[in-house]
Amino acid sequence: MSLPFCNVALPLPLRTAFTYAIPDALRDSVQPGSRVLVPFRNKSLVGVVVECVQHAPESTKIREITKSLDFIPALTPKLIELGHWIAGYYLAPVGEVFRAMLPPVTELRIERQIALTDSGRSAAQKQAVTTSANQQHHALLSQLAEKGGVMPFASVAKLGWGDAALQRLRRAGLIEIRQSMLGRKAKTQRVIAWKGVTGMVAAAAQTPACDAKAESVKAALHARGPLPLSQLLRVAEVSRSVIERMLRDGFLESWEERVDAAEDPFDAGYVPPAHDLNAEQESALKLVRARFELGEFGVLVLHGVTGSGKTEVYLRAVQETLARGKTAIILVPEIALTLWIGRQCRAWFGARFEGVAVLHSALRDVERAREWWRVRNGEARVVVGTRSAIFAPLQNLGLIIVDEEQESSYKQEETPRYHGRDVAIVRAKMENAVALLGSATPSLETYHHARDGKYELLTLASRVEQRAMASVEIADLREDFAKTHQTSPISSALHAGIQECLAQKTQALVLINRRGYSWSVLCRSCGASVQCENCSISMTHHKQRNRLECHYCGSLKPIPKQCPKCQSKYVYFFGEGSEHLEERLRKEFPGARIARLDRDTARTKRQYQETLSAFASGALDILVGTQMLAKGHDFQRVTLVGVVSADSSLSLPDFRAAERTFQLLTQVAGRAGRGELPGRVLIQTFYPEHYAIQDAVKQDYPAFYERETQFRRVMAYPPFTSLANVIVRDTDLQKAIRWSRQLSEYFSPHDGKGLRILGPAAAPLARLKSEHRFQFLLKSPRRSVLANVLSGAMTYLELKEIPETAVLVDMDPLSLM
Numbered sequence: 001m002s003l004p005f006c007n008v009a010l011p012l013p014l015r016t017a018f019t020y021a022i023p024d025a026l027r028d029s030v031q032p033g034s035r036v037l038v039p040f041r042n043k044s045l046v047g048v049v050v051e052c053v054q055h056a057p058e059s060t061k062i063r064e065i066t067k068s069l070d071f072i073p074a075l076t077p078k079l080i081e082l083g084h085w086i087a088g089y090y091l092a093p094v095g096e097v098f099r100a101m102l103p104p105v106t107e108l109r110i111e112r113q114i115a116l117t118d119s120g121r122s123a124a125q126k127q128a129v130t131t132s133a134n135q136q137h138h139a140l141l142s143q144l145a146e147k148g149g150v151m152p153f154a155s156v157a158k159l160g161w162g163d164a165a166l167q168r169l170r171r172a173g174l175i176e177i178r179q180s181m182l183g184r185k186a187k188t189q190r191v192i193a194w195k196g197v198t199g200m201v202a203a204a205a206q207t208p209a210c211d212a213k214a215e216s217v218k219a220a221l222h223a224r225g226p227l228p229l230s231q232l233l234r235v236a237e238v239s240r241s242v243i244e245r246m247l248r249d250g251f252l253e254s255w256e257e258r259v260d261a262a263e264d265p266f267d268a269g270y271v272p273p274a275h276d277l278n279a280e281q282e283s284a285l286k287l288v289r290a291r292f293e294l295g296e297f298g299v300l301v302l303h304g305v306t307g308s309g310k311t312e313v314y315l316r317a318v319q320e321t322l323a324r325g326k327t328a329i330i331l332v333p334e335i336a337l338t339l340w341i342g343r344q345c346r347a348w349f350g351a352r353f354e355g356v357a358v359l360h361s362a363l364r365d366v367e368r369a370r371e372w373w374r375v376r377n378g379e380a381r382v383v384v385g386t387r388s389a390i391f392a393p394l395q396n397l398g399l400i401i402v403d404e405e406q407e408s409s410y411k412q413e414e415t416p417r418y419h420g421r422d423v424a425i426v427r428a429k430m431e432n433a434v435a436l437l438g439s440a441t442p443s444l445e446t447y448h449h450a451r452d453g454k455y456e457l458l459t460l461a462s463r464v465e466q467r468a469m470a471s472v473e474i475a476d477l478r479e480d481f482a483k484t485h486q487t488s489p490i491s492s493a494l495h496a497g498i499q500e501c502l503a504q505k506t507q508a509l510v511l512i513n514r515r516g517y518s519w520s521v522l523c524r525s526c527g528a529s530v531q532c533e534n535c536s537i538s539m540t541h542h543k544q545r546n547r548l549e550c551h552y553c554g555s556l557k558p559i560p561k562q563c564p565k566c567q568s569k570y571v572y573f574f575g576e577g578s579e580h581l582e583e584r585l586r587k588e589f590p591g592a593r594i595a596r597l598d599r600d601t602a603r604t605k606r607q608y609q610e611t612l613s614a615f616a617s618g619a620l621d622i623l624v625g626t627q628m629l630a631k632g633h634d635f636q637r638v639t640l641v642g643v644v645s646a647d648s649s650l651s652l653p654d655f656r657a658a659e660r661t662f663q664l665l666t667q668v669a670g671r672a673g674r675g676e677l678p679g680r681v682l683i684q685t686f687y688p689e690h691y692a693i694q695d696a697v698k699q700d701y702p703a704f705y706e707r708e709t710q711f712r713r714v715m716a717y718p719p720f721t722s723l724a725n726v727i728v729r730d731t732d733l734q735k736a737i738r739w740s741r742q743l744s745e746y747f748s749p750h751d752g753k754g755l756r757i758l759g760p761a762a763a764p765l766a767r768l769k770s771e772h773r774f775q776f777l778l779k780s781p782r783r784s785v786l787a788n789v790l791s792g793a794m795t796y797l798e799l800k801e802i803p804e805t806a807v808l809v810d811m812d813p814l815s816l817m
């Protein structure tokens with residue numbers, strides 16, 4: 001059974017795993033998925049066992065594993081399989097793939113627990129014990145049963161039990177070994193339930209008659225199931241004494257429940273909306289249910305216009321999944337949304353089912369590790385998180401939801417360069433689960449598959465409660481300029497619109513897609529722009545901080561008094577950013593309450609939440625900000641959304657520019673008119689005739705899809721071809737050139753044989769963080785052709801001794817910069 005060697009993936013930018021010998025003492029605990037400490041060169045590294053093997057390669061000297069960090073393997077076999085797929089598909093170093101999948105290493109705080117399983121419990125109850133080994137088992141099992149089924153490992157060890165013996169009991173199915181994070185004692189909250197619902201108490205049948213307050217408590221618990229006390233008090237609108245009395249009278253029961261570690265403070269008193277589904281939502285859910293009935297892998301696309309109530313469908317789909325005894329992942333595109341969706345999930349499932357875990361990169365390592373192990377131990381059955389939550393170690397996975405599947409934040413722009421949505425689909429397939437991709441503006445790839453029948457399409461065509469879609473209008477900046485001869489970022493139409501909001505005491509959102517004050521500094525004499533020294537990109541002027549910043553590498557410069565090239569004094573600042581816009585709005589609307597939300601003002605989660613809450617509560621009239629504002633938020637009193645420039649995203653040298661612009665404008669339009677009040681959107685542009693803008697005005701996704709696919713087909717871009725972007729980079733220009741030439745020699749014989757190879761050319765970002773960059777673009781209608789040529793290239797690099805880190809492969813790139 002136990003094999004003498006294992007292959008370990010180490011957190012290094014290398015494409016191979018390393019073989020180590022497993023010392024006898026560790027044979028029982030080292031399994032595929034276990035994290036181990038190993039010697040590597042003259043260091044110690046934490047790696048993960050990806051495979052146990054009978055033989056080691058003969059050529060090298062095999063060293064031994066120093067220590068096993070896990071008693072139960074951190075990664076499940078399914079996750080190991082997924083990791084191998086990612087390494088293969090994205091041509092990523094295995095070690096870095098597995099590092100991205102593992103919880104943060106906070107070893108010293110790990111605690112092990114030994115828990116009795118159901119069969120362990122019945123074995124403990126049996127009397128007849130024959131052999132002495134069985135007697136020993138029996139003693140431990142009874143002890144566990146006495147202690148309520150769980151004991152810390154340390155206490156079990158004191159009774160003389162070692163790792164190997166415990167593993168035998170585990171393999172016999174009598175005990176379970178759990179790992180969890182040691183730390184502050186978890187907070188608990190009191191949960192109240194209606195006894196008649198869960199228990200068998202006859203008294204519950206007779207409601208305390210004529211008591212309106214008790215009726216209201218009953219109704220609340222009936223509709224929502226058990227609720228935390230604080231929440232119940234709000235929903236039922238009764239005082240604490242009413243609950244206490246009902247508890248005494250035996251109508252209710254209560255217990256203490258752990259509050260999830262990653263819970264946010266806004267949870268207290270949060271009451272989730274409970275809606276009956278409308279007909280469209282109902283039929284979408286019916287299709288999800290039908291897919292569950294089939295019990296097999298499938299991809300569903302939920303195309304629902306903004307405000308159509310997709311979240312409600314997600315929550316019910318998760319509910320059905322849990323009811324079937326399975327688990328679910330909900331991926332959201334940004335951290336702020338994990339709070340929002342996480343809160344709703346906890347309200348829905350936290351009390352009724354075992355728990356909800358939240359995973360994202362802004363959690364502290366200890367918190368993240370704790371949440372991770374709760375999931376691994378089966379204590380949480382719903383995971384809400386950003387991109388990397390797709391690696392949550394859930395077992396028996398039934399459903400993966402990807403909200404706003406088109407969002408670029410699902411693509412990791414560093415090694416391993418995976419796409420969270422695509423990995424979600426692959427994982428769903430491996431686990432025979434259902435993937436549900438939701439969006440108001442699906443990516444072209446996803447919609448394409450929905451059209452050709454590979455995915456199933458569910459549509460929510462209208463907003464809830466017959467609310468109207470916002471009306472979208474264009475402010476033609478050419479006309480505006482002809483009339484006013486002013487170059488203000490705020491057109492006369494936008495100015496009038498904001499004025500109207502202020503008069504009616506409603507709210508306005510104003511979007512601009514760059515932060516900072518001005519995004520370019522130019523010399524009027526010689527035309528030079530001030531560029532970053534490390535990157536071929538112009539530096540952004542930040543007025544309040546009084547300096548220039550590079551938004552790519554973060555380098556800073558003082559504001560030049562004269563041109564760095566020709567020394568002329570005629571330096572001017574060009575292109576408005578959010579800081580400029582805020583200043584301008586304050587000038588034009590002196591009485592208004594204005595705030596700005598972008599990466600400069602929302603440096604922390606708290607600042608971000610505070611600004612959003614202030615706006616939601618009506619303490620602000622105008623909110624200015626970047627794309628951050630476009631996503632997800634449900635503001636009720638917004639009647640106007642202004643987009644300062646639709647053109648800046650349209651003019652990017654990128655084949656997805658039109659798609660991005662259309663998505664942004666549609667998302668933005670979705671922020672207006674979500675409450676009772678009708679909404680209006682004003683898009684400022686110099687190119688009103690562009691189809692991305694025209695279709696966004698009509699909010700006509702299918703029309704946009706048709707036009708954009710024509711362009712993609714003609715130009716041979718995704719979804720009609722597979723694409724790989726290969727960047728060769730080094731701080732030494734000569735090396736970068738030499739390696740590009742070598743790689744080109746390898747590529748050229750393949751060109752034209754089922755794939756096209758463009759390059760090498762200077763990358764659009766020819767310098768980035770001090771590195772010189774050259775680019776190849778590989779296109780093929782057949783992904784397998786692309787994959788073969790690229791994996792051949794990896795072997796070639798090794799042969800030519802080109803460092804692996806010098807060549808970046810981006811499979812299915814989102815951006816070609």
Ligand code: ADP
Nearest residue numbers: 273275276277278306307308309310311312464
């Ligand atoms: P989407 O994500 O599709 O833009 P949301 O899920 O945010 O839309 O829902 C928009 C609003 O509609 C939310 O405030 C939600 O509570 C509400 N809502 C959802 N379903 C219904 C329904 N069936 N009836 C009334 N309101 C609903």
Ligand code: ZN
Nearest residue numbers: 523526563566
């Ligand atoms: Zn100059």
Ligand code: ZN
Nearest residue numbers: 532535550553
């Ligand atoms: Zn830079």
